[in-house]
Amino acid sequence: xxxxxxxxxxxxxxxxxxxxxxxxxxxxxxxxxxxxxxxxxxxxxxxxxxxxxxxxxxxxxxxxxxxxxxxxxxxxxxxxxxxxxxxxxxxxxxxxxxxxxxxxxxxxxxxxxxxxxxxxxxxxxxxxxxxxxxxxxxxxxxxxxxxxxxxxxxxxxxxxxxxxxxxxxxxxxxxxxxxxxxxxxxxxxxxxxxxxxxxxxxxxxxxxxxxxxxxxxxxxxxxxxxxxxxxxxxxxxxxxxxxxxxxxxxxxxxxxxxxxxxxxxxxxxxxxxxxxxxxxxxxxxxxxxxxxxxxxxxxxxxxxxxxxxxxxxxxxxxxxxxxxxxxxxxx
Ligand SMILES: O=P(O)(O)OC[C@H]1O[C@H](O[C@H]2O[C@H](CO)[C@@H](O)[C@H](O)[C@H]2O)[C@H](O)[C@@H](O)[C@@H]1O
Numbered sequence: 001x002x003x004x005x006x007x008x009x010x011x012x013x014x015x016x017x018x019x020x021x022x023x024x025x026x027x028x029x030x031x032x033x034x035x036x037x038x039x040x041x042x043x044x045x046x047x048x049x050x051x052x053x054x055x056x057x058x059x060x061x062x063x064x065x066x067x068x069x070x071x072x073x074x075x076x077x078x079x080x081x082x083x084x085x086x087x088x089x090x091x092x093x094x095x096x097x098x099x100x101x102x103x104x105x106x107x108x109x110x111x112x113x114x115x116x117x118x119x120x121x122x123x124x125x126x127x128x129x130x131x132x133x134x135x136x137x138x139x140x141x142x143x144x145x146x147x148x149x150x151x152x153x154x155x156x157x158x159x160x161x162x163x164x165x166x167x168x169x170x171x172x173x174x175x176x177x178x179x180x181x182x183x184x185x186x187x188x189x190x191x192x193x194x195x196x197x198x199x200x201x202x203x204x205x206x207x208x209x210x211x212x213x214x215x216x217x218x219x220x221x222x223x224x225x226x227x228x229x230x231x232x233x234x235x236x237x238x239x240x241x242x243x244x245x246x247x248x249x250x251x252x253x254x255x256x257x258x259x260x261x262x263x264x265x266x267x268x269x270x271x272x273x274x275x276x277x278x279x280x281x282x283x284x285x286x287x288x289x290x291x292x293x294x295x296x297x298x299x300x301x302x303x304x305x306x307x308x309x310x311x312x313x314x315x316x317x318x319x320x321x322x323x324x325x326x327x328x329x330x331x
Pocket of ligand 1: 278
């Protein structure tokens with residue numbers, strides 16, 4: 001096949017971003033349209049700060065900068081967007097075309113292929129809100145997902161714990177991969193389960209189960225250690241823990257970052273990363289949303305298949321692990 005400019009599924013991620021009007025930093029999302037010139041610099045700074053965060057060698061200023069850029073408002077993103085285009089930015093755009101802008105090419109690339117849908121939850125199916133317990137998806141979105149799932153195998157891939165994301169989505173015909181892909185379960189509905197490949201009945205995969213007691217411990221330690229920081233919220237996502245700072249006064253962000261880092265240091269088998277105004281604490285195992293995507297395709301009988309087209313829509317840094325699974329990229 002002649003090389004065309006469409007690349008699937010990476011630009012589908014950009015489509016998700018197009019729907020969201022995203023952030024110009026890798027901690028949050030891809031760009032909807034030309035990424036703002038200013039965004040490139042922010043992206044580099046964020047990357048540096050994020051690396052420091054992971055390595056535990058960061059300066060307080062670096063973390064705070066990374067925290068500030070982790071989930072900008074639409075107004076900030078739009079202002080950055082208006083800042084203009086330069087060569088570096090144009091080159092970035094050539095490598096990351098908008099899937100919405102190139103939708104016909106995406107459709108053409110899907111001809112004769114089995115589409116498998118992967119959907120992130122927060123910021124993709126539901127709006128970003130202050131209270132993580134109130135991130136409900138609309139009935140319209142639920143109907144859209146239900147109709148997609150009638151045509152294609154569909155999975156929700158979330159950083160949340162699987163039960164929680166199921167409570168929000170409420171569709172028994174879907175696959176669910178909670179805890180950043182570390183808790184995978186096949187459809188609960190009898191009808192959908194009957195349609196699953198025979199070797200895949202009742203799939204359940206939990207590659208980090210040995211970490212359960214440690215996650216409980218770190219959750220308790222984090223709750224105790226952040227109690228004095230108003231607005232900080234610790235969420236137990238079963239195989240990982242989120243520490244939210246969306247409602248923390250910016251003056252306390254440095255102290256919060258220090259506290260979280262200090263606690264995580266007590267657990268050398270856990271690592272720290274950052275999402276949209278949230279710290280994510282996870283096992284050091286080599287498992288992420290990309291691995292979950294591969295596992296699910298494998299379970300569905302599409303391992304090393306050339307006639308499958310995975311479509312992944314997400315808005316956060318952890319979704320980029322799935323965008324990077326390039327053995328399914330088609331040119
Ligand atoms: O993989 P996802 O489904 O996108 O989950 C990632 C995290 O999403 C949630 O936090 C984010 O959404 C909250 C509600 O809108 C918002 O308040 C928070 O600032 C965002 O980071 C969820 O609460 C986390 O546990 C997930 O890890």
